[in-house]
Amino acid sequence: MTDEADVIVVGAGPGGSTTAYHLARHGLRVLLLEKTEFPREKVCGDGLTPRAVKQIVKLGIDTTPEAGWLRNKGLRVIGGGVRLELDWPELASFPDYGLVRTRLDFDDMLAKQAVKAGAVLHTRANVTGPVLDGAGRAVGVVAEVAGEEKTFHAPLTIAADGVSGRFPLAMGLAKREDRPIGVAVRRYYHSPLRHDDDYLESWLELRSREAGDKLLPGYGWIFGMGDGRVNVGLGVLNSSAAFGKTNYRRLLVDWLGSTPPDWGMADEANADGPILGAALPMGFNRVPHYTRGVLLVGDSGGMVNPFNGEGIAYAMESGELAAEVVVQALARPAGPARERALAAYPAELKARYGGYYRLGNVFVKLIGNPQIMKIATRHGMPHPTLMRFVLKLLANLTDPRGGDAMDRVINAMTRVAPAV
DSSP states (O other), rough: OOOOSEEEEOOOHHHHHHHHHHHHHTOOOOEEEEESSSSOOOSSOOEOOHHHHHHHTTTOOSGGGGTTTTOOOOOEEEEEEEEEEOOOOSSSOSSOOOOEHHHHHHHHHHHHHHHHHEEEESEEEEEEEEEEEETSOOOEEEEHHHHHEEEEOOSSSEOOOOTTTTHEEEETOOTTTTTEEEEEEEEEOOOTTTTTTSSSEEEOOOEETTSEEEEEEEEEEEOOOOOEEEEEEEETTTTTTTTTTTTHHHHHHHHHHTGGGGGSSGGGGGGEEEEEEEEBBBBBBBBOSSSSSSEGGGOOOOEEEEEETOHHHHHHHHHHHHHHHHHHTSSSTTHHHHHHHHHHHHHHHHHHHHHHHHHHHHHHHHTSSHHHHHHHHOOOOOHHHHHHHHHHHHHOOOSSSOOOOHHHHHHHHHHHHHOO
16 A cells, blocks of 8 residues: 555545546555455435536446436426426536436546546544644645554645545634525435426425424435436525424424325335435535645635535536646645645635525525515416526526526626625
């Protein structure tokens, strides 16, 4: 087992594996350290928007149905007494289809692509902290590998260890409490009637029993898996007074109890596994994204989209960007020249997402008010053109140049909004 590399990547989720793939493809020696073993389960909706699909294609992965993927045309939205099917927009920048695949083999597939590109993967390697030099800069990591403590060295480390962010915490990077956070719970159900749906389905009217039946800021989802099962779950934001007071597992069961009996989701006998939950760190809730030899990627840097709770696309995008910056940085001598190159990473993240996440933070606060949530649902849903605009905004799907009027409005909004 080699203990020297050009870059160490902590965590082999979508962000870590994508980073490792792009680094290795450029000829760098990459150690990818994952605390679990593949295949392994993750709490997720398993739905991938066209933004995520673009990144998957960049990794050279076959996304055809023959390769085991279930494709979807767009988003079906249910709320305010309206049922609306919105196709993914036709854009030059992104494909016009989404995908569904369980994290059980999705993450495994990405890690294998990184290995194929040349990264060295160690599973059951639980990173416990950084190795610091005299100036407090990370020059490696300490990990427990098969019960034995092991030290790995590299001039740069990528923290892609997810929402827990244990590595950034060990570097003194705490979460920002002024940024939004969500909670998601999900469960699989056997549902022959709904398992092969060609739309992702979103339910906008979730009500908290504990908060007097008030509308919650969030949505429920039903995503067909194509294998006889559906992934059903809900995500709720912390901008509501009911946040923290609501029993989300009971909320999920109550909501599914209102679905048609022939869907099979109201019957406990059709459940496949327990209800599992996870936090969603949003809007850059941990910064700086580069400091003292460490770059934060994906959930570790709080990059979940505040508008829709999507994290995989941003983990993969930030991983690709981190790899590009690191390749350039390591081509320079250690010291001021290399640090100037590394400073481009947080600057580019801010330029790409800062204004958009600022708008998302405002959106989160607004829909935290049950009255605003009710008005938005009841009066927005009956207008398909408005909802197509909302889909583009919430899914962050526009063409930066040459797009339609909706694209130009959304792009202008994100440019003028001050970056988070």
